[in-house]
Amino acid sequence: MYRGHYVLDALRFQAALDEEGEEEVSRSLTALCKSSPAKRLRFSRTSRSRSNREALVIGTNRNMREELQQMVDTLEDTLDGMKEFLFFLELYPRMLRQPYGAYLFLDNCMFGRQTERQRILNFLMCPSATPDLDILPIVGPIRVGKSTLVEHVCRNESVRDRFSMILFFPEGSVKDEGVIDLRENNIKFRNQNFASPNRFLIIIEIAKDINDETWRRLKSSTTCMTPCGGSKIIITSRSDRIVNLGTTEALRLDYLSQEAYWHFFKSIAFGSTNPAGEHPKLATMAMEIALELRQCFTSAHIAAGILRDNLNARFWRTVLECVRESKQTNLLMFDQHPYLRLREDAPVYCWRLVKKHRYFLICNYHPSDSSENVPKINLRDIMLGCGGKQPCGEFEALAWRSRIPPYYNYRVSCKMQAPQLRVGRKKRVHQEEEHFV
Structure with missing residues (x-):
């Protein structure tokens, strides 16, 4: 479709x-x-x-x-x-009608992933065949949406009714030493339902791998606290090493296809209108911008939001030129597409609509819990050169607030630093561009 x-x-x-x-x-x-x-x-x-x-x-x-x-x-x-x-x-x-119907739900519903969502629901709602713990590994690259998908499923009423407690181990909370206490302060309770049987759902986030002894202790603690059985574990990671921990086939996530990403981007930029009929010239530029963003959700929200607020062809052309020039600059500096660098948490130069200072450096990009304080500086204001006095030197900025669970705030550590372009590398840049095509 x-x-x-x-x-x-x-x-x-x-x-x-x-x-x-x-x-x-x-x-x-x-x-x-x-x-x-x-x-x-x-x-x-x-x-x-x-x-x-x-x-x-x-x-x-x-x-x-x-x-x-x-x-x-x-x-x-x-x-x-x-x-x-x-x-x-x-x-x-039934599925939501997409992409135009999706616009009405993007603020409180996850785009796409219906098949993956149903797969997790089937795992959670299916009775256990044995008294042993059922374990579902979910594997995927950084920022592909693993946490968002799991959180979205855990908000389902049938899941909350089935499990007496839903526990969440955020990345870095599972230590390699000591006894694992399922009621420690660093463990987050997603739901408590005392009316349901004594069944736990445990969600574990790890970056790469988990120590064998730590894994054994975690399973032992869960079994001791739920002797009646029926508890389940979902473990998410970027590494294939966790696949062998599962009692069922691992769920593998990948970035949206370019076609699905275009529907997502178009829904945000144009709302419920049909761009092919009402804004064909703007839609042409929007498609090229979406191509350059390389399936990055945060970038889609920022760029499409900027475009949506100013439906002017000249302004959109300026944004498109900035996106193109930003790609060229990062290829010259790092020999890599900027949005591929973001996936690797590598520094990247971001464009600005300010003639005097056309670029600034994003040094680090990370999500934070919605309960944490967020920077007063907004990344969008930096890119547009608005919002009052612009920062100098190093600073923190808020890139985007997610409106769907787990409601992360995406922050960036930045530096007002112009790129020092190297000379004699244009041929190599053209080769890189052909590779991305």
Whole structure:
């Protein structure tokens, strides 16, 4: 579904872009009718540039019409077995209409992940086959949404009714030494239901791996406190090493596909309106910006929010140029795309709409609990150059407040530092760009 919508949008936006480009070329040639042929040549749109743009948008070497035909063939194959499909579809809960219907729920509902959410619910609600602890490992890269997904499932009323206590071990709280007390202060209680049987749901966050002895002690403590059985453990990590700890197949999370991410970004930037019909030129620029963000949720909220508040084509063009230049700057400085660096917690230069100071350095990016104090400086104000006096030197800023559980505040440690660009590396940058396409 996402792929079909994406290709159709790309085809519509490309048509609008070609029409705009032809008008621009015509105006430019008229104004320069007395200029040299060499100058006129600058305004011609080559088939090669169009092919490169199409390859960037759809992610394949086929052109858009070929990709659209491929999607039509896929839909026809699906329709051949529609009777059986509809029969099985009736067995599953209804999904929100996306992307436009999703806009109404983005503030309090997780986008996508319906299949993964249902998989976790089935694990939690299914009675245990043995008195042993049932364990579900969830593996995925940093900031893919593991904690958000688990928290969202734990808010389900049926889950809260089933377990007498839901305990949460945040990252770093499980120590390798000492006795594990399930009622220690550093353990967070997500729910207590004294009316339900004595069953625990324990959620453990670890960055990489867990010590074998620590794991044994944790399981032992849980078993002792719930002798009737039925307790379950969900353990999340970035490392595949936890897969062997599970009593069931591990759930693996990955970043949203570019097509699903475009739906998400479009829902925030345009709301419930249809950009293809009402804002085709803005939608074309929005699609390119979304491509550059590399499936980063926080960046989507920041960038789409900035665009949504100013539906002006000239302003959007400026933001798009800033995003492009920021990518070039980071490729020159670090030989790596800026949003890939963010996934690795590496420093990255971020753009600003301020001519005198075009960039600042984001040194560190980390979530914090909603109960903690947040910086008064907002990252969006730094990027737009508004909000009063701008900071100097090193400072902390609030990047984004999540409105869905676990309601993290995303903070960044920054420095007002201009990039010292190196020379003689443009060829290497172009090679990097081709690699990302």
